[in-house]
Amino acid sequence: xxxxxxxxxxxxxxxxxxxxxxxxxxxxxxxxxxxxxxxxxxxxxxxxxxxxxxxxxxxxxxxxxxxxxxxxxxxxxxxxxxxxxxxxxxxxxxxxxxxxxxxxxxxxxxxxxxxxxxxxxxxxxxxxxxxxxxxxxxxxxxxxxxxxxxxxxxxxxxxxxxxxxxxxxxxxxxxxxxxxxxxxxxxxxxxxxxxxxxxxxxxxxxxxxxxxxxxxxxxxxxxxxxxxxxxxxxxxxxxxxxxxxxxxxxxxxxxxxxxx
Amino acid sequence: xxxxxxxxxxxxxxxxxxxxxxxxxxxxxxxxxxxxxxxxxxxxxxxxxxxxxxxxxxxxxxxxxxxxxxxxxxxxxxxxxxxxxxxxxxxxxxxxxxxxxxxxxxxxxxxxxxxxxxxxxxxxxxxxxxxxxxxxxxxxxxxxxxxxxxxxxxxxxxxxxxxxxxxxxxxxxxxxxxxxxxxxxxxxxxxxxxxxxxxxxxxxxxxxxxxxxxxxxxxxxxxxxxxxxxxxxxxxxxxxxxxxxxxxxxxxxxxxxxxxxxxxxxxx
Ligand SMILES: Nc1ncnc2c1ncn2[C@@H]1O[C@H](COP(=O)(O)OP(=O)(O)OP(=O)(O)O)[C@@H](O)[C@H]1O
Ligand SMILES: [Mg+2]
Numbered sequence: 146x147x148x149x150x151x152x153x154x155x156x157x158x159x160x161x162x163x164x165x166x167x168x169x170x171x172x173x174x175x176x177x178x179x180x181x182x183x184x185x186x187x188x189x190x191x192x193x194x195x196x197x198x199x200x201x202x203x204x205x206x207x208x209x210x211x212x213x214x215x216x217x218x219x220x221x222x223x224x225x226x227x228x229x230x231x232x233x234x235x236x237x238x239x240x241x242x243x244x245x246x247x248x249x250x251x252x253x254x255x256x257x258x259x260x261x262x263x264x265x266x267x268x269x270x271x272x273x274x275x276x277x278x279x280x281x282x283x284x285x286x287x288x289x290x291x292x293x294x295x296x297x298x299x300x301x302x303x304x305x306x307x308x309x310x311x312x313x314x315x316x317x318x319x320x321x322x323x324x325x326x327x328x329x330x331x332x333x334x335x336x337x338x339x340x341x342x343x344x345x346x347x348x349x350x351x352x353x354x355x356x357x358x359x360x361x362x363x364x365x366x367x368x369x370x371x372x373x374x375x376x377x378x379x380x381x382x383x384x385x386x387x388x389x390x391x392x393x394x395x396x397x398x399x400x401x402x403x404x405x
Numbered sequence: 406x407x408x409x410x411x412x413x414x415x416x417x418x419x420x421x422x423x424x425x426x427x428x429x430x431x432x433x434x435x436x437x438x439x440x441x442x443x444x445x446x447x448x449x450x451x452x453x454x455x456x457x458x459x460x461x462x463x464x465x466x467x468x469x470x471x472x473x474x475x476x477x478x479x480x481x482x483x484x485x486x487x488x489x490x491x492x493x494x495x496x497x498x499x500x501x502x503x504x505x506x507x508x509x510x511x512x513x514x515x516x517x518x519x520x521x522x523x524x525x526x527x528x529x530x531x532x533x534x535x536x537x538x539x540x541x542x543x544x545x546x547x548x549x550x551x552x553x554x555x556x557x558x559x560x561x562x563x564x565x566x567x568x569x570x571x572x573x574x575x576x577x578x579x580x581x582x583x584x585x586x587x588x589x590x591x592x593x594x595x596x597x598x599x600x601x602x603x604x605x606x607x608x609x610x611x612x613x614x615x616x617x618x619x620x621x622x623x624x625x626x627x628x629x630x631x632x633x634x635x636x637x638x639x640x641x642x643x644x645x646x647x648x649x650x651x652x653x654x655x656x657x658x659x660x661x662x663x664x665x666x667x668x669x670x671x672x673x
Pocket of ligand 2: 193
């Protein structure tokens with residue numbers, strides 16, 4: 146099963162009738178067991194594309210579909226949101242159970258599944274805590290566990306670590322690599338952090354500034370779990386430099402636009 | 406600059422302390438006790454006539470006598486019945502209307518102007534009408550209390566539902582949650598704190614309406630009792646009735662606070 150995004154465009158029209166073209170003619174494929182990172186300057190439409198992919202937002206034109214779907218199977222998305230989106234009135238375990246409740250899973254199986262994913266993201270002992278009692282990193286892990294628990298066919302992540310400090314972020318990246326190796330889910334990962342994209346992804350897709358278009362696709366052909374090793378440091382740095390040079394012009398222009 | 410200038414030490418003062426000061430709980434008890442004592446002394450000294458202001462001990466004695474001969478119990482049962490029935494009916498109806506107008510755009514267009522137009526009417530003004538329609542019995546009084554409870558609950562539920570975070574709705578939709586699941590697991594919990602604020606407002610209103618209705622049209626009840634002793638100018642018994650009312654309000658509030666802590670555990 147693979148996901149294809151075909152010729153997707155999105156134009157927002159505000160109350161005064163002014164239209165803003167955010168995405169233009171996006172073509173993108175996420176293959177089975179592939180980790181694709183979407184990188185682009187702030188405001189280029191990454192979150193918009195992710196929302197369209199998940200069916201939470203209607204594209205102005207174009208389509209999103211799964212190919213090679215087994216007959217009778219309805220593909221499932223799971224999303225990890227930029228702002229976690231945990232339910233403040235649900236404890237950690239109940240937050241993780243939410244998606245399972247929507248699937249109508251029976252109690253015993255649900256309990257088992259929740260327990261497994263709490264352990265997977267290292268939150269044992271916090272089952273009954275409420276989100277406001279957790280740190281930012283722990284909250285994000287609950288969000289990830291909630292998404293993984295429904296065993297989705299496609300995992301969508303929107304800058305899941307952007308609110309974290311640099312140390313926690315690095316640790317979470319490593320944890321995500323280990324987690325991903327265990328589950329090997331097809332993943333579309335949005336970030337504006339180039340280093341993060343290079344450490345995690347099989348392919349890095351670069352979006353240009355508004356209107357967002359795919360401007361370049363970089364394939365990172367180093368085994369994911371070995372990217373930390375010193376022998377690859379130079380190759381990694383080369384990838385980062387290549388991507389940075391490609392988007393630096395865009396990023397600078399975006400900054401100037403904000404300052405205007 | 407001379408080599409050895411005189412210097413002093415400056416201790417940085419703790420400048421937030423006056424804003425963060427706390428006092429032990431017994432201070433409230435002691436201060437109320439002092440006030441009562443002052444009141445008692447003024448009465449004992451004969452500074453005011455006990456007809457106008459009976460002493461606290463006198464009121465308490467009257468209260469005990471009234472409890473002992475069953476007068477308080479009888480009134481309390483009648484009043485509790487009315488307020489309980491009115492409160493439950495009014496708040497259930499308010500909850501339902503608030504939820505529906507808050508979620509359905511059509512119900513919002515139809516219902517909200519109606520609610521907003523009827524809300525400012527003092528409900529006590531409707532009692533004569535209710536008596537005309539429903540008779541002098543319990544139903545007219547209960548209906549009026551229910552009306553008074555309905556509006557704050559409906560309006561608070563409505564705004565609680567309206568201000569739900571769209572991100573959380575998005576999360577629920579992304580997990581393919583059904584409409585019912587979204588209502589029960591996202592919209593309602595989100596509105597609960599507002600709903601309880603509405604219930605506490607309504608508790609005050611219902612007590613007010615209860616007494617007013619009983620003064621206008623009832624034989625038994627705390628309101629009728631107070632009015633009765635007012636007419637007879639037996640002030641200590643009148644004040645005893647007022648104390649029962651104040652205790653009733655206090656217990657009502659505590660009960661709601663307890664329920665809120667049970668229902669909204671995520672807000673310490
Ligand atoms: N609902 C909306 N209505 C109108 N304009 C919108 C809406 N949502 C997003 N936009 C506009 O679309 C553009 C892209 O927004 P989007 O959130 O997709 O950016 P992003 O790439 O995720 O940025 P960031 O990295 O800062 O999260 C922005 O210019 C934004 O103003
Ligand atoms: Mg975004």
